[in-house]
Amino acid sequence: MASREKPKYEFGGPLGAAAIVTGLPVLLYFFVFACNDISGCPVPFLLEPSALSWERLKSETGWPEGGVWELGSWKVTGVVLGYYLVSLVLWRALPAHETYGTKLVHHGRPLKYRSNASSATMAHLVVCALGTYVQGADFVCFTVNAKYPNNDLRELAAGGHTGNLVYDFYIGRELNSRVALPFFGEVDIKTWCEMRPGLTAWILLDMAFIAKQYRLYGYVSDRIVFTTIAQAYYVFDGQYNESGILTMIDITTGGFGYMLSFGDLVWVPFLYSTQCRYLSVYPVHLGWAGIATVSAVFALGLYIFKAANAQKNVFRTNPNDPSVASLSFIQTRRGTKLLTAGWWGVSRHINYFGDWLQASPFSLPTGIPGYTIVSAGSMAAASHASKMLDGRKVVQGQARGWGIFFTYFYVLYFAILLMHRERRDDAMCLEKYGEDWEKYNKL
Secondary structure, rough: OOOOOOOOOOHHHHHHHHHHHHHHHHHHHHHHOOOOOOOOOOOOOHHOHHHOOHHHHHHHHHHOOOOOHHHHHHHHHHHHHHHHHHHHHHHHHHHEEEEOOOOOOOOOOOOEEEEEEHHHHHHHHHHHHHHHHHHHHHHOOOOOOOOOOHHHHEEEEOOOOOOOOOHHHHHEEEOEEEEEOOOOOEEEEEHHHHOOOOHHHHHHHHHHHHHHHHHOOOOOOOHHHHHHHHHHHHHHHHHHHHHHHHHHHHHHHHOOHHHHHHHHHHHHHHOHHHHHHHHHHHHOOHHHHHHHHHHHHHHHHHHHHHHHHHHHHHHHOOOOOOOOOOOEEOOOOOOOOEEOOOOHHHHHOHHHHHHHHHHHHHHHHOOOOOEEEEEEOOOOOOOOOOEEOOOOEEEHHHHHHHHHHHOOOOHHHHHHHHHHHHHHOOOOOOOOHHHHHHHHHOO
């Protein structure tokens, strides 16, 4: 009797998955409490750990008197669920472009997807804009039985059925997580989460922080405006080209488990909006020269990302096009071609570098970050600072530079994410192309 094939683990296997599942929520809570509008970013006791006490920790972080039980709220839960419902209604009600994905490995048939994420986000923003116009900066913006359809088209994710409960929960067992709901019909949960509530909430949170800055200071800084515009473009560009994700590894191979669901719904909106949250409290201006510099970095990264992907797509769909006809390539035994010139002669994943480069200006406007909130009568407040509405002042002082962990964490994390994705892609291509891929890597 043949022995069962040993599971192929990623992310450190079951222990790594368990650490990520428990560690990521703790990290996000740390970001919220350790960089705040109560005492500073970072909180002062992190700069003076020897003087730490439980009372000081609670007062500087704003830890609720009732402890962890006050971290949640039925009202907030209801608002979030209502927001998801609105997003689902817009997915069904708005006009959509219907696209077929890649063929399923075991069934040889593709599934159909609805794409209208950008118009759904625009609808959210229009409602928020109208509400803000009527109520001002205090407007709160959005602040059934189901069954699996198409059982004959269900598939398990390639790495999501190892038999280890913790690891499979993290990676996800179901490849195409679809449910059939009354009125809504068949909903692909994975692509819906990937492109809608989390990305839209990212922009809504940025806009909320702009409103917060205006409430506190009576003006809006150029830094927070630039950051919001750059991040909004990033979101809208991805949502407008929504059908492009149907060929990405997350959709074609990955299961829908904790990794994707937490990443889409929690990690993206709450971590990625950290820069605007910081700038809402420390509203310094960048100036035209600074705006021009970060804009140039953003434009260069965007150009590399777009040009590299466009060249690859043209080569795949129309290799006789004059823009790619003269480029060298490797003819694989599978019958496909691997481009070895142009952008793809510079690096195997030059598009990843462009993606990282265009995302770095999300953090750059925060400059050398760090601030402390002090009373208006203190010695520290005598230095140049921005006065807050309650009489306190925001100064950098000894916190200058220490806020880098919070506002530049995204840049570091995104680099690690892309490097890990490159390794996963490389492993998949090696399995797919064999010796041809080894030859490609040596060029």
